[in-house]
Ligand SMILES: Nc1ncnc2c1ncn2[C@@H]1O[C@H](COP(=O)(O)OP(=O)(O)OP(=O)(O)O)[C@@H](O)[C@H]1O
């Protein structure tokens with residue numbers, strides 16, 4: 001429970017530092033990701049050209065790679081940016097969108113995980129399972145899967161990938177293969193707005209920019225994110241996903257360290 005306080009303090013550190021987060025992300029979520037990072041108090045930039053990605057990655061506080069709408073040129077740029085970030089000691093956060101759905105996604109994600117030192121890999125349970133060659137239901141992830149299984153999956157993935165793994169869902173699990181934290185905050189409406197997972201990954205990037213302990217950064221980021229979602233649902237949830245999306249951006253801006261301290265639910269397992 002000490003992480004509650006620590007997480008709250010990290011939120012303040014992000015807002016004070018206003019870290020530059022370099023995203024190479026998908027075309028669906030680009031605008032939402034930039035606005036979400038701004039609402040948090042970070043400084044987003046999207047840059048994809050191979051002529052500039054290495055330079056931009058070195059400038060950044062964190063680099064976020066997301067293969068949601070990947071293509072060959074973008075993958076090449078991701079590897080260049082990733083290498084530059086690794087050289088400069090900039091944390092790299094990876095979102096393996098849709099891994100397991102196609103061979104191209106699976107091969108690309110594994111190639112990135114092999115060639116780039118990743119600080120955090122954030123995905124849903126199916127994506128994380130497919131990262132390590134395990135089968136998982138792509139649809140209906142929650143059906144028939146106890147949370148114990150997700151914890152075990154996260155630990156196996158963290159050990160195999162050699163990074164911190166964050167599996168999001170009804171509860172979020174964060175582990176480095178040893179310590180395990182489960183975040184209970186969030187709201188089902190998050191699943192009715194596209195890109196809430198992708199934005200969660202970029203928010204982890206913003207926290208990783210100010211905290212080198214990637215477990216702490218991911219736990220703090222996801223707790224803050226879930227608390228903001230609960231606030232947005234209370235505000236606009238009755239009206240539906242569109243109003244919730246707008247209220248969520250507002251809540252990302254208005255959620256304070258004190259709110260996180262009061263309503264964050266983090267459990268060490
Ligand atoms: N049933 C749920 N109840 C509460 N919160 C949820 C639920 N499902 C997901 N979330 C939250 O939604 C956010 C996005 O996680 P999710 O696992 O849906 O990502 P994703 O599958 O990568 O989404 P996308 O690909 O649309 O970006 C996380 O903050 C997570 O905690």
Ligand SMILES: Cc1ncsc1CCO
Nearest residue numbers: 026028068069097195198
């Ligand atoms: C809908 C969709 N398709 C590719 S990426 C994306 C956004 C959620 O990751």
Ligand SMILES: [Mg+2]
Nearest residue numbers: 097124197198
């Ligand atoms: Mg996703």
